[in-house]
Structure formats: C-alpha cells, structure tokens
Amino acid sequence: MVARPSRSAPRPLPPAPDAAVLRAVALAYLARFSATRAGVERMLGRHIDRWVRRATGTGMEAGDATRAVAPARAAVARILTDMEGLGAVDDARFSEFRARSLARAGRSRRMVAAHLSARGVDEAIVGSAVEEALGPRDGEGRETELAAALVFVRKRRAGPFLRPDADETEAHTRYRRALDAMARAGFAHGTARRALDMDRDEAEDRIIRMRSA
Template identity: 85%
Template structure:
C-alpha cells in the first residue's frame, strides 16, 4: 500500500500587527495601486482582521485577539496621514484621474460621482474633481457627457453604432433598450437622444477628441 503524503503543518501565526508592520503593508500596497485615504484605511483594517481570524483559528481566545490588535487599529489613521504627507495618498488626484478614466469608459457624470463617493471621497473633493476632470456641468462638461454617452451607445451597438445589416425592427429595439439603459446609467434623456441620433462619423470624432483631451 502506498502511504499517503502527510499534510503540511499549519503556518505559524505571525506576530501581532503593529504600526511599523502596517506602515510597510501600506507602502507595499500603494506601490502597486492608486487608492483613496478611505481605501487604504479599509485595506489596513482587513489586514488586521485577517490576523485576528488566524489567531482565533490557532486557538487564541477571540477577546484576547481583539485586545491584542487594538494598538494597531489605533495606528491606522496616523499611518494614512503619513502616506498623504509622502504624496502616496491624494484623494483629489485619485478622483480626477478616476473621473477621466470612467468618462472615457462610458460612465455618466452622476455615476462617476457615485463611484468616487463609494470609495470614501468626501463630497467637496468629488465635486471639485469632477469639475476639473470633466469640465463645468453647464459648459465643457456637457460635451464630455455627450462623448461618454456615445461610448455607452457603442458598447450597446445602438444608435450610430448599430450593425449596418440590422433591419428596422432591430434598430428600433436597440434604440429603445439603449435609451432605458442610459437613463439607468445616469444620462439625461436629452443627452441619450443626442447620442443615439448622431451620425457615425461625428460620433467617432467626439469619442476620439474626449480620449485625446
């Protein structure tokens, strides 16, 4: 009989997280990813939570594990402030970059703002970043919003982007479905209609100009 290989021994529990260790975790994370202040805080909290779960599964009392990491939890805010001082965390810069990226991917102004808010960026920073990245709502921002709507329509293959061989019924069906989808995605009725009624050449030019801006 062939003996079964023995299971590997469980990984030993790492030391209790401390400020120095969390700082190293934050620096390693920010070397790979762009993140908001709130995002880094959540990442460090999850790192601590994982240690607590491993400690409990290793036999430590849950209350003892929770008490052991209290100093680390208290250090998170200061570590993130240090990251801001180093320029590694900048909510305004992150928000402007992400706003441009999302608009180019076909997201409406409203959805861009919601996306940033969900990542813990405060309302004033979101408002300023959207204005800077996409333009004023009553000016340049309207053109950016229209270009984003065109990207959305292109993904749906509707309006100017419908298949050349589509018959009238399919054209109408895709138009109606795109109008409904664009409303749910935060585009106004007027912006959606302008995008879907546009000629293909102009639509492609507008998308190109937005992506080159």
C-alpha cells in the same frame, strides 16, 4: 503498505501586527495600486482582521486577540496621514484621474460621482474632481457627457453605430433598449437622444476628441 504523506505542521502564529508592519503593508499595496485614503484604511483593517481570525483559530481567546491588535488599529489613522504626506495617497488626484478614465469608458457624470463616493472620497473632493476632470456641468461638461454617452451607445451598437444591414425593427429595438439603459446609467434624456440621433462621423469625432483631451 504505502506510507501516507505526513501533513505539514501549521505555520506558527506571527506576532500581532504593529504600526511598523502596517506601514510596510500600506507601502507595498500603494506600490501596486492607486487607492483612496478610505481604500487603504479598509485594506489595513482587513489585514488586522485576518490576524485576529487566525489567532482565534489557533485557540486564542477572542478578547485577547482583540486587545493584541488594539495598538495597530489605533495606529491606522497616523499611517494614513503619513501616506498622504508622502504623496502615496491623494484623494483629489485619484478622483480626477478616475473621473476622466470612467468618462472615456462611457460612464455618465452621475455614475462617475457615485463611483468615487462609493470609494469613500469626501463629497467636496468628488464635486471638485468631477468638475476639474469633466468640465463645468453647464459648459464643457455637457460636451464631455455627450461624448461619454456616445461611447455608451457604441458599445450597444445602437443609433449612429447600428450595423449597416440592420432592418427597421432591429434599429427601433436597439434604440429603445439603449435609451432605457442610458437612463439607468445616469444620462439625461436629452443627452441620450442627442447621442442616439447623431451622425456617425460626428459621433466618432466627438469620441476621439474626448479621449485625446
């Protein structure tokens, strides 16, 4: 008879996380990822929640598990402030960098702002970061928005980036689909039309200038 391999014993439950553990977890996370204050807060919350689930899974009463991590939850705000003091968390810097990156990838100003807001960045910081990274809405920002729209159009091979052998029917179809997609992506109708109607050489030049700025 062939003996069945014995199952390994479950790992013992570690102590409930405390402030020191959470600080180490935050530093390790920020060494790998750029994140907002809200993002780090959510990550630490998940770390605590995992311990609670594991504790209750091993038979601990839910109330006891909740009380065991209460000091850790209370320490999160202080740890986040410490991370900001170290410069490891900086919502303004994160937002400016991400705004530039998203615009270069073809995101509209509106979608950039929505992306940052979804990551828990304060509304005032979002507005300031978008203005700093993309330029004033009524000035330089319009040119950045147009260049982002051109990146969007190029990905869809429409307008100036239509393949040379496309017939009139395909050109019209791609134009209309791109126009609709740009509206959903937050580009103004006038900006979308300018991008789709632009000469290819000028379009390429505008993209290059935006990405090298």
